[in-house]
Amino acid sequence: MFFANPQSLTDFVKSPKNDAKIARRLWVCGGPGCLAAGSAALLTALENAAKAAGLSEKPELRTDMTGCLGLCERGPLVGVEPEGHLYEKVVPADAEELIERTLKKGELIERLVNDPKNPGRQEHPFYKPQTSLIMRRMGRIRPDSLEDYLSADGYKALALALGELSPEEVSRRVEASGLRGRGGGGFPAGLKWSSCRLAPGEIKYVIANGDEGDPGAFMNRSLMEGDPFAVVEGLTLGAYAVGARSGFIYVRHEYPLSVERLERAIAQAEKCGLLGRNILGSGFDFHLETVEGGGAFVCGESTALMASIEGREGQPRVKYVRSVERGLWDCPTLLQNVESWANVPLIVEKGPDWFASLGAKNNSGTKVFSLVGQVRRSGLAEMPLGSPIRVLVQDVGGGARPGRTIKAVQTGGPSGGCLPLSELDLPLDFDHLPAAGAIMGSGGLIVMDDLSCMVDVARYFTNFLKGESCGKCAPCREGLGLILRILEGLCRGQGHPGDGQELQSLGRSLSLTALCGLGQSAANPLLSTLRYFAEEYQEHEEGFCRSGRCQGLFHPAIDPDVCTGCGACAKACPSSVISGGKKEPHVVDLDGCISCGACLAACRFGAAKAVRKK
Amino acid sequence: MTKQQFIHVDADATVKPMPQTSDLVSGTIDGREVAVPWGTTLLEAAASIGTVIPTLCHHPALPPDGNCRLCLVEVDSRLAASCLFPLRRSGFSVSTESPKVFEARAFVLKLLLSRAPNDEYLKELAVKYEAAPDPRLGDLADGCVRCGRCVRACQATGTEAISLVGRSQERQVTGPFFEPPAQCVGCLACAKVCPTGYIVFSEERTSRSIWGRDFEMVLCPICGEPVGSLQELARAGAAEELCPACRRRAMASALVSGPGLSL
Structure with missing residues (x-):
C-alpha cells in the first residue's frame, strides 16, 4: 500500500476490499475506562469462543477492539455492527453467548442492554443528546489500522488539500470555520494559523498538545488512543498551511498506549506516502514525531511545553511575544490541543460553513466533555458547543445518584470554577463560562452532590495546583501556599472570622499578578466557591460543615x-x-x-x- | 543585523505587519510623553524619562525573567511585567503607580518578605506599599527570594554550575543533586548579583570558598594581590594574569616607553 498521488488514495478507497464483506462485527471498547474494567480479557475470551465455535474460517464474522465508546460507567462495553446495539458491563463469562447468539445469529441479549425495547446506541439516553464528530470513528474502526481509517473517510481532507487547495486556502478554511482552541482558552484557531503562516522564518513547527493533566479528564487520551490518524492528518494539514516541515506530538508520560498508537500511526503513514518526504507526490515534506512529557502539569501550558521539547525545564515564559512569531527554538510555531487538530480534517473536507453551522454563535463545532463525579452515568460525551450544562448533567449523565441532590458542577479542570445549581442552564461555551467565573478548560466536568463541601473542594484543588506550581513566579509559588494554609485551617475548624474575606482578596491578587495561565487561573476554584457558596465559608469560620465532609465540624x-x-x-x-x-x-x-x-x-x-x- | 518584517496580532483580531525595528513608538508613562525605539522594554522606556519602577529579579546585565512580579505596571488597564513588556505600538498609556499596581505590589511584597524579612530594600518598599509578611505562611525565611539572578549569571558566564530545582515552595538554588557543584569555578558572579545576600562566600588572600567548595587564588606576579581563582582564570584562557591595577600600569609604561601600544 503506497499512495503516489491524491488520486491513488481516492481509487484505493473506492476499490472493493476484504472488509466490505464483513457481515457482523463485535466491537469491544478499548477506551481507558473499559480497559481498566477488563475489556482486554473480554476480547481474548471472545476470540477464544469464536475459535471454538469454528468462526476463524469465516472472515465475515469478526470481533475487534475499537476506541472509546464513551459510557465508561457501564463498561466493559461491546457494540454490535450493523445492528448498532450496545451491550453494557459485559464479562468474559458472557463471551460464548455473545458469539453463539449475537455474532452468529444476530440475536439480542436483553439482559446486557440498557433498555430491551430500545437496544440501539442511538436511542440510549446517554448518547441521544450527543453529536459525534471527534468521536465519530469510535466503534467503527480499529485504532491502529490505516485501512480502517481510510475507509472511514480518513485522509480525504489531505488528498483534497494537496490535490486542489493552496496553503492559503487551507488556512482560510480554518479561519472561516470559527474553530476555537480546545485546550482551554478558546483562542481563535484561525488567528493562530494566519499569524503563523505570515510570520517570517525559514523553519516553522506545528505541535499537538496531548499533555492532558487535569484530574478526571481523559478526552484527549481517548482521542489519541481511539483515532490517532485524525490527529496525524490534522497536523499534516496544518504544516502544509503554515509551511512547517517538522512537527511534534507532546504526550504525557502517563499515557503509554497513546504514545504507542500515535507512533504506529506515524510509521504506517510514512510507509504509505502520507507522511515524510514528498507526501502524495506533491513535493510537500513533513516529518512528525512524538515527545513524552516528564509528568509536570504545567507542561500543558504552551510555552512550558515548548521548553520541555527543547530539553529545558518545563517552565512558562511571559507571552508578550506570541509563539506563532517566536515559539519552539525561537521559530514560528503553531501549537494546538490534539482535539483542535482532530477537527481540522473535517473543516478542510466539509468546508467552514458546514462546521460553523454546528454549535453556537462564536463557538463553532462540538466539544468532548469528560463527565465524572456524582452522576448516574459518567463517561465521555461529545456535545455541540453552547449546550446547556443541564442537558449534559441531567440527560446524558442521568442526574444525581439515589437519595442525593446535585449541588455544584466544576468545569474546566482544577483551575476551573464551581457553578451552583442555579447556573445549570448556562451554555457550555468559551464565552458564558468565564463570565460566570468558571472556564471551559479542556472539557472536564465534575458533578458534586450535597455531600461535597465547597470549602473542602477549594482546598483540594488549591492543594493540587500548589503541588503543580512550577515555582517560577512569587505569587503562584508562595501565594498558593498561603491560600492553602487558610483553607486547611477552615476545614480543620481552626478558621477565624474574616477568613473568607481575606481569601477573596488573596485570590484576586493572585489572579492579577501571576506570570502564566496556571497561576492566573489557580484562584478560580477558590473565587467561584466564594462567589456562589459564601454561606459555607461563613459556617466554616464558625466551625460548622453542613455537608458532613470536614471531620469534627458537625x-x-x-x-x-x-x-x-x-x-x-x-x-x-x-x-x-x-x-x-x-x-x-x-x-x-x-x-x-x-x-x-x-x-x-x-x-x-x-x-x-x-x-x-x- | 538584517531587518525583519514582524507581524502582530491586534486586539481586534486582525493580522498586521509590524513597523520596522528602527521606528520610534510613542505613548505616555504616568501622563508624560515618551518616544522610544520599537521593541524597547517598558522598564527601559520608564528609566529614559527618570521614572523608577521597583525591581528585584531584574539585573541590567542579565536576560530578564519576569518572575518576581514587583515591576508590574498598568498598561492599557492590564497589568504587565515592565522588565519584559516590549513597546511595539504607539499610543500606549502606562501607569506605574495606579491603585491596581499598588495592590499587586503589596501582595507580592507580602510574599517576598516571608522569604527575606530582613532585606533592607524589601523593608523599604514594604513601608511604601503597606505590606507585612503573613505569619500564616509559616517560617519560610531563609533569605532567598528565588529570583534566579544567580542562576542566570552562572549561565551567562557559560558555567551553568547551579540551577533552580524543585517545584512550588520546594524550589531552591543548588548544585546538581544538592551537592557542591563540580562545575563551579568560584567566580562569585552568583553572589555578586544576589539581591538579598543569600549566597554566602568567604575570601582570603590565597583562597576562596563558595557553594561548599574551596578554590585556590592566583596572585598577581607583580604586587601579589589575588586576581581570581585558578579555575576562573583557566576558563577565561588566562592561567597567569596581572591584577587590574598592575595591568593598567604595565600598559601605561609600554605606551610611554615603547613604539606604541600593542594589544
Whole structure:
C-alpha cells in the first residue's frame, strides 16, 4: 500500500476490499475506562469462543477492539455492527453467548442492554443528546489500522488539500470555520494559523498538545488512543498551511498506549506516502514525531511545553511575544490541543460553513466533555458547543445518584470554577463560562452532590495546583501556599472570622499578578466557591460543615420522619453508635461518635443530616 | 543585523505587519510623553524619562525573567511585567503607580518578605506599599527570594554550575543533586548579583570558598594581590594574569616607553 498521488488514495478507497464483506462485527471498547474494567480479557475470551465455535474460517464474522465508546460507567462495553446495539458491563463469562447468539445469529441479549425495547446506541439516553464528530470513528474502526481509517473517510481532507487547495486556502478554511482552541482558552484557531503562516522564518513547527493533566479528564487520551490518524492528518494539514516541515506530538508520560498508537500511526503513514518526504507526490515534506512529557502539569501550558521539547525545564515564559512569531527554538510555531487538530480534517473536507453551522454563535463545532463525579452515568460525551450544562448533567449523565441532590458542577479542570445549581442552564461555551467565573478548560466536568463541601473542594484543588506550581513566579509559588494554609485551617475548624474575606482578596491578587495561565487561573476554584457558596465559608469560620465532609465540624442527626429504618447507616458506622429496630427510625449516640460522615453517605433517603455541634 | 518584517496580532483580531525595528513608538508613562525605539522594554522606556519602577529579579546585565512580579505596571488597564513588556505600538498609556499596581505590589511584597524579612530594600518598599509578611505562611525565611539572578549569571558566564530545582515552595538554588557543584569555578558572579545576600562566600588572600567548595587564588606576579581563582582564570584562557591595577600600569609604561601600544 503506497499512495503516489491524491488520486491513488481516492481509487484505493473506492476499490472493493476484504472488509466490505464483513457481515457482523463485535466491537469491544478499548477506551481507558473499559480497559481498566477488563475489556482486554473480554476480547481474548471472545476470540477464544469464536475459535471454538469454528468462526476463524469465516472472515465475515469478526470481533475487534475499537476506541472509546464513551459510557465508561457501564463498561466493559461491546457494540454490535450493523445492528448498532450496545451491550453494557459485559464479562468474559458472557463471551460464548455473545458469539453463539449475537455474532452468529444476530440475536439480542436483553439482559446486557440498557433498555430491551430500545437496544440501539442511538436511542440510549446517554448518547441521544450527543453529536459525534471527534468521536465519530469510535466503534467503527480499529485504532491502529490505516485501512480502517481510510475507509472511514480518513485522509480525504489531505488528498483534497494537496490535490486542489493552496496553503492559503487551507488556512482560510480554518479561519472561516470559527474553530476555537480546545485546550482551554478558546483562542481563535484561525488567528493562530494566519499569524503563523505570515510570520517570517525559514523553519516553522506545528505541535499537538496531548499533555492532558487535569484530574478526571481523559478526552484527549481517548482521542489519541481511539483515532490517532485524525490527529496525524490534522497536523499534516496544518504544516502544509503554515509551511512547517517538522512537527511534534507532546504526550504525557502517563499515557503509554497513546504514545504507542500515535507512533504506529506515524510509521504506517510514512510507509504509505502520507507522511515524510514528498507526501502524495506533491513535493510537500513533513516529518512528525512524538515527545513524552516528564509528568509536570504545567507542561500543558504552551510555552512550558515548548521548553520541555527543547530539553529545558518545563517552565512558562511571559507571552508578550506570541509563539506563532517566536515559539519552539525561537521559530514560528503553531501549537494546538490534539482535539483542535482532530477537527481540522473535517473543516478542510466539509468546508467552514458546514462546521460553523454546528454549535453556537462564536463557538463553532462540538466539544468532548469528560463527565465524572456524582452522576448516574459518567463517561465521555461529545456535545455541540453552547449546550446547556443541564442537558449534559441531567440527560446524558442521568442526574444525581439515589437519595442525593446535585449541588455544584466544576468545569474546566482544577483551575476551573464551581457553578451552583442555579447556573445549570448556562451554555457550555468559551464565552458564558468565564463570565460566570468558571472556564471551559479542556472539557472536564465534575458533578458534586450535597455531600461535597465547597470549602473542602477549594482546598483540594488549591492543594493540587500548589503541588503543580512550577515555582517560577512569587505569587503562584508562595501565594498558593498561603491560600492553602487558610483553607486547611477552615476545614480543620481552626478558621477565624474574616477568613473568607481575606481569601477573596488573596485570590484576586493572585489572579492579577501571576506570570502564566496556571497561576492566573489557580484562584478560580477558590473565587467561584466564594462567589456562589459564601454561606459555607461563613459556617466554616464558625466551625460548622453542613455537608458532613470536614471531620469534627458537625454532628450527624437522623430525621425520624424520613428514616425508613433500613439500617444502612448503622452498618456503615465504624464506631457502632447508631441503633434502632428494623423499619424503625434510627438514633445516633453522640457519645463515641467521631463525626466521620459515613452514615450520611450511606443513607439513600436523605434522613441522615449534618447539624451544628452544640 | 538584517531587518525583519514582524507581524502582530491586534486586539481586534486582525493580522498586521509590524513597523520596522528602527521606528520610534510613542505613548505616555504616568501622563508624560515618551518616544522610544520599537521593541524597547517598558522598564527601559520608564528609566529614559527618570521614572523608577521597583525591581528585584531584574539585573541590567542579565536576560530578564519576569518572575518576581514587583515591576508590574498598568498598561492599557492590564497589568504587565515592565522588565519584559516590549513597546511595539504607539499610543500606549502606562501607569506605574495606579491603585491596581499598588495592590499587586503589596501582595507580592507580602510574599517576598516571608522569604527575606530582613532585606533592607524589601523593608523599604514594604513601608511604601503597606505590606507585612503573613505569619500564616509559616517560617519560610531563609533569605532567598528565588529570583534566579544567580542562576542566570552562572549561565551567562557559560558555567551553568547551579540551577533552580524543585517545584512550588520546594524550589531552591543548588548544585546538581544538592551537592557542591563540580562545575563551579568560584567566580562569585552568583553572589555578586544576589539581591538579598543569600549566597554566602568567604575570601582570603590565597583562597576562596563558595557553594561548599574551596578554590585556590592566583596572585598577581607583580604586587601579589589575588586576581581570581585558578579555575576562573583557566576558563577565561588566562592561567597567569596581572591584577587590574598592575595591568593598567604595565600598559601605561609600554605606551610611554615603547613604539606604541600593542594589544
